[in-house]
Amino acid sequence: MAAAARAAGGTFVARYTFDGGRTSGIRDESGRGHTLRLIAGNGGTVRVVPHRSGQALRFPAKCRTTSNCPHAALQSASSAALNPGTRPISFGAAVLLARSQTTRGQNIVQKGYSSTSSQYKLQIDGAAGNPSCVFHGAGTGLKIARSSVSVADGSWHTVECRRTPTALTVLVDGAVRGNRAISARLSVANNRPLSIGGKGAYADNDQFHGIIDDVWVRIG
Structure with missing residues (x-):
């Protein structure tokens, strides 16, 4: 049986419920001003869908070709307030992903890139659809915690x-x-944006292919 965990501590530095019906210019409900803008390629977009008593955002579906696939992500401006350094940090989201929509890797939330800077990231891995948490810091390498269970079953998690x-x-x-x-x-501090649903709008962007709601980041 999995161990239940106490609620995360720390202060909200970003929070998005997506209940405003917007697909860009999305307000940061933590009050920190990290507004999200839509970035897209090849006609990609996000769509507002109902979830519980509010709304969520559907990202582009899995592409059946190898080129010219739609891409879309939501990004904030870069902000040092989103860098934890070595401090405790927690971040998460509610997601819905069908097994038919899994791919090699899909990003839910990330800040930074492991190849060029420090990074924290929440992603869903492989055909099985198991979440994992990724941290990368200079001199400490890439560290990954992998979930033993899948979330790719067409239900909210x-x-x-x-x-x-x-x-x-x-x-x-x-x-x-x-x-x-x-x-x-292990320290994460970079000048990259917070990115939701993919790491960018280019071809190899680790596009998320489901629905995302209630994204948050807490530090401290």
């Missing part, structure tokens, strides 16, 4: 990453589903 000084944990529906040790020296 909450997914969350938590970093404490020496551990990285992935949670699904409030239960711990994977963890690993990390260095207390």
Whole structure:
């Protein structure tokens, strides 16, 4: 049986419920001003859909070709307030993804790139559709905590990453589903935007192919 986890601590530095019916110019409900704008390619977009008593956003469906696929992501401006450094951080979202829509990798939330800077990221991996949490810091390498369960079943799930000084944990529906040790020296601080649903609007953007709601980031 998976262990239940206490609620995450820290201060909200970004929060999006998507209940305003907008697909760009999306207000940061943490009050920190990290407004999201839509970036897109090849006709990609996000669409407002109902979820519970509010709304969520549907991202482009899985592409059946290998070129000219629609791409779309939501990005904030770069902000140092979204960099945890070595401090505790937790971030997550509610997602709905069908098994037929899984791919090699799909990004839910990320800031930074492992190849060029430090990074934190929540993603869904492979055909099985298991979430994972990724952290990368200079001198400490790439660290991944992988979930033992899939979320690619066409139902809503909450997914969350938590970093404490020496551990990285992935949670699904409030239960711990994977963890690993990390260095207390691992620091994430970069000048990249917060990105939701993909790392950009270009071809190899790790596009998310389902519905996302209730995205949040807490630091401290």
